[in-house]
Amino acid sequence: MNDLHRDTHLATKRPHADKPVDVAGVRITHPGRVVYPDDGITKGEVAAYYAAVADWILPGLINRPLSMVRCPGGTDSACFFQKHHAAKLGSSVRPIPLEEKDGGEDDYVYISDRKGLLQLVQMNTIEFHPWGSRVDKPDSPDRIVLDLDPAPGVAWEAVVEGARGIRELLAGMQLTSFVRTSGGKGLHVVVPFRRGPRWQAVKDFCERVAVAMVERAPDRYIATASKAQREGKIFIDWLRNARGATSVCSWSLRARDGAPVAMPLRWEELGKVDSGAAFGMQAALERASRLRTDPWEGMATLQQRLPRG
Incomplete structure (x- = not known):
């Protein structure tokens, strides 16, 4: 299979x-x-x-x-x-x-x-x-998660295009990013970085990325959590990148029908996936048994730095 x-x-x-x-x-x-x-x-x-x-x-x-x-x-x-x-x-x-x-x-x-x-x-x-930080230094984050959350009716292809757009934007800042299905409706773009910036600086950076995506295509993206303004758009949720905020981790099950899994992907696999809940539990088990290398290989050793504001 x-x-x-x-x-x-x-x-x-x-x-x-x-x-x-x-x-x-x-x-x-x-x-x-x-x-x-x-x-x-x-x-x-x-x-x-x-x-x-x-x-x-x-x-x-x-x-x-x-x-x-x-x-x-x-x-x-x-x-x-x-x-x-x-x-x-x-x-x-x-x-x-x-x-x-x-x-x-x-x-x-x-x-x-x-x-x-x-x-x-x-x-x-x-x-x-x-959290986006570790217990030895909980106030020194080392990763961010940008969550693409589509409004009802938004095509999956638009979510994929949005994730690739964030990847391109980050690459222009010399930042390598990684992608996973959320196990729900959307995708997460994840960026590891060297500890140093405090939470507020990290949150501010994430907001700038989300706003930049909106400025590129205001008809497709929104950077505010207002449901009244989200119709037909993808919310670039940057608010998860604050002290105490969390995002579901890779390989976690979700408490939803179908037992979907938040699945890390290689960027080149993204075009083969048809939804944020593409992997059920059995499919995730089969993928885990077949993988020979981590889809996010190299993430743990990256020493990139977030640009300063």
């Missing part, structure tokens, strides 16, 4: 009894509980997915403060974001004390290994949303 084909059918065997199972050294309770009702995907299969793609997902996830989307009753019930630490999350789910907006301090969450990842899955985590 082509690894760019969306297919959420799972060939893995479900347990006959809903007894706890061991997945990568972590005890997963209620593995037979259905998490994605429309697709019949169980908690055990979600855990098996994250164990299988751990080597791919962890580089973009470990040692970063993160928020999780947890769905204790499955994706058709009340899911919620969680960013604060609790002991019940697991022994390998670690606290990081961070200053809050109100000036107080609270413990946020981070993980450092596969065990922490699976312990969060055991606690019904479906989605992983890391």
